[in-house]
Amino acid sequence: MSDLAILKRRHALLGEKAPLFYEEPVHIVRGEGVWLYGPNDEKYLDGYNNVPTVGHCHPHVVDALAKQAGKLNVHTRYLNEEILNYGERLTATMDDSLSRAFFVCTGSEANELAIRIARCATGGMGIIGSDATYHGNTSTVMELATNRKMGGPKRKKSNVRSVPFPQMYRAPKGMSEGALAQAYAAEIQAAIDDFEKRGIKFAGMLVCPIFANEGLPDVPLGYFELMQQIVHGAGGVIIFDEVQSGFGRTGSMWGYENTGIVPDIVTMGKPMGNGHPLAGVVCRPELGDAFHAESTYFNTFGGNPVSCAVGNAVLDVLEQEQLVEQAAEVSAYLRSGLDLLKNDFDLIGDIRNNGMFFAVELVKNRKKKKASKKKPLRIVNMMKEKGVLISSIGADRNILKIRPPLPFTTDHADIVLEKLTECLIEVEG
Ligand SMILES: Cc1ncc(COP(=O)(O)O)c(C=O)c1O
Incomplete structure (x- = not known):
């Protein structure tokens, strides 16, 4: 069944306002570790889900x-x-x-x-x-x-x-x-x-x-x-x-x-x-x-x-699998990568993390710290198109939220950093 047909069935049953992620919703059929897969084996790195904390379908x-x-x-x-x-x-x-x-x-x-x-x-x-x-x-x-x-x-x-x-x-x-x-x-x-x-x-x-x-x-x-x-x-x-x-x-x-x-x-x-x-x-x-x-x-x-x-x-x-210890190590690695990005992109106002929970706050102007309204959502959707799932939080939804399952490694963190860099170049360019 096509994604459009599924969407129509969903609207009829659950209502059009039932929340869905992304402008073009992601269709997933299985998960393994830190990866989610679509019906044609499309692969998404899960940078969002904290519920399958020890990895999807462990x-x-x-x-x-x-x-x-x-x-x-x-x-x-x-x-x-x-x-x-x-x-x-x-x-x-x-x-x-x-x-x-x-x-x-x-x-x-x-x-x-x-x-x-x-x-x-x-x-x-x-x-x-x-x-x-x-x-x-x-x-x-x-x-x-x-x-x-x-x-x-x-x-x-x-x-x-x-x-x-x-x-x-x-x-x-x-x-x-x-x-x-x-x-x-x-x-x-x-x-x-x-x-x-x-x-x-x-x-x-x-x-x-x-x-x-x-x-x-x-x-x-x-x-x-x-x-x-x-x-x-x-x-x-x-x-x-x-x-x-x-x-x-x-x-x-x-x-x-x-x-x-x-x-x-x-x-x-x-x-x-x-x-x-x-x-x-x-x-x-x-x-x-x-x-x-x-x-x-x-x-x-x-x-x-x-x-x-x-x-x-x-x-x-x-x-x-010593995942709590891994969370401490990998989070330090991802944090330092994000800190480097902050040097390069004015859009990033602040970076915060508490272990493997990251907030990348996007602002219009670093001095005034006014929330960037449209770019965060654009980046979340662009990241999805590039195969990485993240979301946003905060009263203005201007904070990128990265909060993956804990088996996330530094290699996975590198993918997040690479794709996020590409998105920031595109929206700032
Ligand atoms: C901090 C916090 N507490 C409680 C809840 C509610 O949990 P549940 O959806 O399992 O009822 C949430 C859900 O997002 C949450 O973020």
Whole structure:
């Protein structure tokens, strides 16, 4: 069937507004490692997908899934060791204080549950998020999304507040890093004060530790420590959404390891099952107990034996193939290549990365730092035509997002650099 015919069927069934990548959407039929293939064996280097984090269709993961699916798959209300083998191994990768696990199927569910845990444990309702965030698609979590297109709320009366996400790139001139951290932290205090003024008891703050959807800003040193002091001081808890940053993406197993603080609750998803719908919440046990004192939680599919076998296999591959270490090494290599490109192209305003998650911010003018509006999208589409899949992020979608599966090597990084150079020459020329 032609791509056009598939598109028509899709529009009729899913609606014309159902999101699709690229001006001319990519038709893919199989994946292997860091490569995706079209119906006529067209080959795309995957510089975008973080869900198949140990590589598309990794044989060890596929094998574990098939074996367990042929043995037993049922919900979690029977005794079965699969969930314990996985859960204990998972929490052992985290700080000792984070030892209570809940299993769900999506990042949205994980954040929804984390908010419920925070609210039960503190007796509060007020949740703070960042002002350019996305944490999922359930109605409670959606309230945190400030982008109206995403269904953001009318916030004054609601139980959520947003604060500016911390960043160095557009900081006021001459402001020290410490002063900047203080200024952003003061916004958190102001949001808590506003809750108090309106009689809303504070429950906690939910943020991604690398602010991935905000555009991966460089965070001023000291911000997270101040956040923790303020949030704990006001009786709230810190929830880190590690749906993007977890499982080695940052060159450490968890994004929080680079923040200087340990959160009270961690949520996770996307890479956890390498594409199988597996997500979770890990928290301090007393928070889990406080939640269970008020509420039972059951998730039909969350933590089933097949999901746990898959999760375990993902951890096997991360360890055996030393992918977290590889992420640290290859990311340093790709970063230095991108830094060199910045010397050559004025369009590049800033380059940021957190391990194998890269943000190449494109601007009209380096001095004024005004977002480049059309060129980022053009480059994303041109890269696709050249066989490399990337995307864009940020409120203005002006930040190229490169976030490949972790088996990415320096050879793959070279392909990205070569094709990106060609695109930059074409759009700047
Ligand atoms: C930081 C973050 N949290 C949560 C989610 C929601 O995860 P899911 O789509 O699995 O519900 C996303 C999805 O993009 C995300 O980026």
